[in-house]
Amino acid sequence: MxxxxxxxxxxxxxxxxxxxxxxxxxxxxxxxxxxxxxxxxxxxxxxxxxxxxxxxxxxxxxxxxxxxxxxxxxxxxxxxxxxxxxxxxxxxxxxxxxxxxxxxxxxxxxxxxxxxxxxxxxxxxxxxxxxxxxxxxxxxxxxxxxxxxxxxxxxxxxxxxxxxxxxxxxxxxxxxxxxxxxxxxxxxxxxxxxxxxxxxxAGAPLVARWHKQWLRRLQQGDPLSDEELRASFAFLDTADYREGLAAFTEKRKPQFRGC
CATH class of the missing domain: 3.90.226.10 (2-enoyl-CoA Hydratase; Chain A, domain 1)
Known part of the structure; x- marks a missing residue:
């Protein structure tokens, strides 16, 4: 079996x-x-x-x-x-x-x-x-x-x-x-x-995925391109980034939605 x-x-x-x-x-x-x-x-x-x-x-x-x-x-x-x-x-x-x-x-x-x-x-x-x-x-x-x-x-x-x-x-x-x-x-x-x-x-799910992605990329050894470095700031356009900053300012736990 x-x-x-x-x-x-x-x-x-x-x-x-x-x-x-x-x-x-x-x-x-x-x-x-x-x-x-x-x-x-x-x-x-x-x-x-x-x-x-x-x-x-x-x-x-x-x-x-x-x-x-x-x-x-x-x-x-x-x-x-x-x-x-x-x-x-x-x-x-x-x-x-x-x-x-x-x-x-x-x-x-x-x-x-x-x-x-x-x-x-x-x-x-x-x-x-x-x-x-x-x-x-x-x-x-x-x-x-x-x-x-x-x-x-x-x-x-x-x-x-x-x-x-x-x-x-x-x-x-x-x-x-x-x-x-x-x-x-x-x-x-x-x-x-x-x-x-x-x-x-409890953390931002998109951030967890990005950390995994970038760590894997760094393990390849060759330098990051300018395009990749710019892409690492994709979080700036997310609602979770705005929520994280707002929660910090308002001294409350953030409510991340993965977007």
Whole structure:
């Protein structure tokens, strides 16, 4: 029986849940397909302001790909390429989400699960959560296109250590390596993640999208053009900008509408 990807929504926050009971939420091919389609749909939702990605229960975010499926889905070059094209599409859909994304990390965050978490904008981990990519013990290498986000977070030396040793390590080390942005107690991780989502939702949604856009652009390395610098002031024409200034002057909370 395959796993599934669930989605619930409370006000302007959507929760995407990786669910594969009995397999520590290991991600199978159908889940990669569902994840790509769902994230593309959510990204188009103008009323949505934040997406939380988590695993079902508190034992795992996702313990990698579903290894049992590899003998049928990755047994030839053509099928392996198709499999990772679909996984890549899901990871890219997460990276391309216009809304801020937060990974809520409990338990095991391994292999493909670590790749999913790395594509989120923020990663909030429980103190007892565990990380790694022990695929060297399974005789296969990480797909190069899926290394990029981990390389960006951990750097070449850090990623090589993770891949060459295949060691499972804790949240404190993951924080030191840059793989997570915050570590809190197990009892606080759910509340802290949704508190973070509420803080994001309290800000201007267009500004959040622009910050994501410009940070991605800056990571390309080449200088911004004059046209791009002028475009960075697009906020001047928004109602939310006028509302933010008015709320500051009137000493009240702003009511942003995303326009």
């Amino acid at each position: 395959s796993g599934c990807v669930l989605c619930t929504r409370v006000e302007s926050v959507a929760t995407v849940t990786l669910s594969n009971p009995g397999k520590l939420n290991a991600v199978d091919f159908a889940m990669w397909q569902s994840l790509a389609a769902l994230l593309a749909e959510l990204s188009r939702d103008e009323q949505l302001r934040c997406i939380v990605v988590r695993g079902e229960g508190d034992q795992a975010f996702a313990a990698g790909g579903d290894i049992e499926e590899f003998v049928s889905r990755r047994d030839t070059l053509e099928r392996a390429m198709a499999y990772h094209a679909q996984a890549g599409a899901a990871l890219q859909a997460l990276a391309d989400c216009r809304q801020p994304t937060i990974a809520l990390l409990q338990g095991a965050c391994i292999g493909g699960g670590l790749e999913i978490a790395a594509q989120c904008d923020l990663r909030i981990a429980a103190q007892s959560s565990r990380f790694g990519a022990p695929i060297n013990k399974l005789g296969f290498s990480m797909y190069p296109a899926e290394m990029a986000s981990l390389l960006r977070l951990a750097g070449a030396a850090g990623l090589l250590e993770i891949l060459l040793e295949g060691r499972i390590f804790g949240a404190a080390e993951a924080l030191a390596k840059g793989l997570v942005t915050r570590v809190v107690s197990d009892a606080e991780v759910v509340d802290e993640t949704y508190a973070s989502a509420r803080r994001i939702c």
